[in-house]
Amino acid sequence: MSQEIKEKIESLRKELHQYNNAYYQNDESLISDFEFDLKLQELIKLETENPEFFDANSPTLRVGGGITKNFPTIPHQFRMYSLDNSYDFDDLEDWEKRIEKTFGKDEVEFVAELKYDGASISILYENGKMVQAITRGDGFQGDEISNNVRTISNIPLTLNGDFPERFFMRGEIYLTRKDFDKINEKREEEGLDLFMNPRNTASGSLKMQDSAEVRKRKLSAVLYQFISEEFPAETHWELLQKAKTWGFNISSQAKLCKNLDEIKDFINYWDKKRHDLPFEIDGIVLKINNIKQQQTLGYTAKSPRWAMAYKFKAEKVETKLESVVYQVGRTGAITPVANLKPILLAGTTVKRATLHNEDQIKKLGLHEDDFVYVEKGGEIIPKIVGINLDKRLPDSKEIEYIKNCPECGTELVKIEDQANHFCPNELHCPPQVVGRMIHYVSRKALDIENLGSETIEQLYIAKLVENPADFYALTKQQLLPLERMAEKSAQNIIESIEKSKEIPFEKVLFGVGIKHVGETVAKKLVKNFSTIEELRTASLEELVQVEDIGIKIAESIHEFFKNPENILMVERLKEYGIKLEKDENFNQTDSNILEGKTFLFTGKLSLFTREAAEEMVEKNAGKNISAVSKNLDYLVVGEKAGSKLKKAQDLGTITILDEQEFLDLISQK
Numbered sequence: 001m002s003q004e005i006k007e008k009i010e011s012l013r014k015e016l017h018q019y020n021n022a023y024y025q026n027d028e029s030l031i032s033d034f035e036f037d038l039k040l041q042e043l044i045k046l047e048t049e050n051p052e053f054f055d056a057n058s059p060t061l062r063v064g065g066g067i068t069k070n071f072p073t074i075p076h077q078f079r080m081y082s083l084d085n086s087y088d089f090d091d092l093e094d095w096e097k098r099i100e101k102t103f104g105k106d107e108v109e110f111v112a113e114l115k116y117d118g119a120s121i122s123i124l125y126e127n128g129k130m131v132q133a134i135t136r137g138d139g140f141q142g143d144e145i146s147n148n149v150r151t152i153s154n155i156p157l158t159l160n161g162d163f164p165e166r167f168f169m170r171g172e173i174y175l176t177r178k179d180f181d182k183i184n185e186k187r188e189e190e191g192l193d194l195f196m197n198p199r200n201t202a203s204g205s206l207k208m209q210d211s212a213e214v215r216k217r218k219l220s221a222v223l224y225q226f227i228s229e230e231f232p233a234e235t236h237w238e239l240l241q242k243a244k245t246w247g248f249n250i251s252s253q254a255k256l257c258k259n260l261d262e263i264k265d266f267i268n269y270w271d272k273k274r275h276d277l278p279f280e281i282d283g284i285v286l287k288i289n290n291i292k293q294q295q296t297l298g299y300t301a302k303s304p305r306w307a308m309a310y311k312f313k314a315e316k317v318e319t320k321l322e323s324v325v326y327q328v329g330r331t332g333a334i335t336p337v338a339n340l341k342p343i344l345l346a347g348t349t350v351k352r353a354t355l356h357n358e359d360q361i362k363k364l365g366l367h368e369d370d371f372v373y374v375e376k377g378g379e380i381i382p383k384i385v386g387i388n389l390d391k392r393l394p395d396s397k398e399i400e401y402i403k404n405c406p407e408c409g410t411e412l413v414k415i416e417d418q419a420n421h422f423c424p425n426e427l428h429c430p431p432q433v434v435g436r437m438i439h440y441v442s443r444k445a446l447d448i449e450n451l452g453s454e455t456i457e458q459l460y461i462a463k464l465v466e467n468p469a470d471f472y473a474l475t476k477q478q479l480l481p482l483e484r485m486a487e488k489s490a491q492n493i494i495e496s497i498e499k500s501k502e503i504p505f506e507k508v509l510f511g512v513g514i515k516h517v518g519e520t521v522a523k524k525l526v527k528n529f530s531t532i533e534e535l536r537t538a539s540l541e542e543l544v545q546v547e548d549i550g551i552k553i554a555e556s557i558h559e560f561f562k563n564p565e566n567i568l569m570v571e572r573l574k575e576y577g578i579k580l581e582k583d584e585n586f587n588q589t590d591s592n593i594l595e596g597k598t599f600l601f602t603g604k605l606s607l608f609t610r611e612a613a614e615e616m617v618e619k620n621a622g623k624n625i626s627a628v629s630k631n632l633d634y635l636v637v638g639e640k641a642g643s644k645l646k647k648a649q650d651l652g653t654i655t656i657l658d659e660q661e662f663l664d665l666i667s668q669k
């Protein structure tokens, strides 16, 4: 039994560490906050009942965040805690009883505040000037991100009035829904992946290296806590009012509450009204007003005893499933989508929910005409979390997954290890044909500016283009009749297409869309095969001899050139003057300073991508190798470097550099 409990505790700890890592380090939510908190509660319970399994590193005792290597690490003069969570009024009543036991009934006042969903920050002010801003990090120390915080317009850099000489203000950096949507609209235009939610985006933005980029994100800030050795007032409420006169943005919704009933009213009000706020909140924070009382209560290992968060449950609504439709992505991946009877959820009308893939539908056990529960978690897209079986009609049929592509009728295939079905008709399935052309014009490929996905779709429907070679036969006269196409834009498109004839071979090779041939692989291929002819006629054996080219890629290249339509397209591209040969300066190096030296990069790099780093090594005559061994000269470590770093340290002969030191090394030339 006890072994079982031990294993359960360990597995929960491991799981929660993983979620924390994703959440705080990579700004990703692998599960909903609600599910996360349930697991945490379960662990707390098990640990309290089984104190023999105590571990100071347990996620129940530690603030989840971490420190990155990209900013200076600064210790907090006053530790930054997390908050205890409660989900129902019973929890709150328990908390209030504990407090009354210490101070007596009616002796305690509370301040109720909105719980802003962003990233917390501690800002030091000296003599009325902002001096330093630090993230919460692990609570003991955080990242110094002063320059990024200075770009936030509602954080005062200088103060007014009668402020103390030295103190910290703590608060939350967040994104309004509107600014979040704007960022995503722009990303959509640029063909970039969309951000998941305002919280993760705000937190990620704060950790960007270039503060000019941070400024563009239009972050907001609200301050909710004054901290210092001495307090210029006796209550939290008064401190907030004072901070306001000094120039801080203090939440206008905060409310002084005399008792639990007033607190409950506040909570009930905001549980309904929160969707009308211009920003997201995930609950309410309650704080004891009197500072002396706060000090008497003190802290647990993780949170103040004088404060409590009340978290709103993710809203769940029931609605009817009207149909399941199947979308074909640009890579041929099939995504089932549920069309729902429109319903209001978390402030927006929901009509659709993603069903992910066949397994998900099976797992839900979805039938036609089912009544389903829909929830909005941390993500923007709502999902179906359950079915109301009481309302299922007796003769309703189970949803049967489609066998053929809804766009072109081709029989779908399932590839091992992948959750989605695919339509294999790459060359003639309409979304895939369009997708291939969009890929061809994208920035990392032929970089044909002005030719957006909508225009390509229109051109395809008008039967003017069917593969990348067709772009080069387009005329301005053909473009003009398209919707919303002005003379000037048409001219720009023609010019951009013409300009793409300058793009080097490796990008063209990436652009033609051979499966598994990404940017890096394309480069490696061009290094070894100077012309498209050489590549086309290379045998599988010759291909796999190239560094990083495995049999899968080799076969995919063969497959591509077996198809007469592809050969014809390549021939036409050649005729139009597209570069299908290696540039003379392809192998040119910048310097020889790394000659004879070997490099390996590990961990999460933030100053450059791994590919860019490897390219820098090559351009300076160094060599990249793929494992830590006696042959390795330099190991360059990013954030969270793991086993490779350890191995290198153990070997003791390898020089370990951080990213900046690596840059310094090559700039010595």
Ligand SMILES: NC(=O)c1ccc[n+]([C@@H]2O[C@H](COP(=O)([O-])OP(=O)(O)OC[C@H]3O[C@@H](n4cnc5c(N)ncnc54)[C@H](O)[C@@H]3O)[C@@H](O)[C@H]2O)c1
Pocket: 019, 020, 023, 024, 028, 029, 030, 031, 032, 033, 034, 036, 037, 063, 064, 081, 082, 083, 085, 113, 114, 115, 116, 117, 118, 119, 120, 121, 136, 171, 172, 224, 285, 309, 378
């Ligand atoms: N989905 C996931 O994978 C995942 C992973 C880790 C954590 N989480 C979520 O994060 C929570 C833990 O995060 P946490 O440690 O930041 O705690 P928390 O979010 O529960 O509460 C503490 C934080 O609340 C913020 N806050 C907002 N308004 C405030 C106000 N008015 N006064 C004081 N503080 C205010 C502060 O930033 C403070 O650090 C979990 O309970 C979970 O919901 C989710």
Ligand SMILES: [Zn+2]
Pocket: 328, 405, 406, 407, 408, 409, 410, 423, 424, 425, 429, 430
């Ligand atoms: Zn198809």
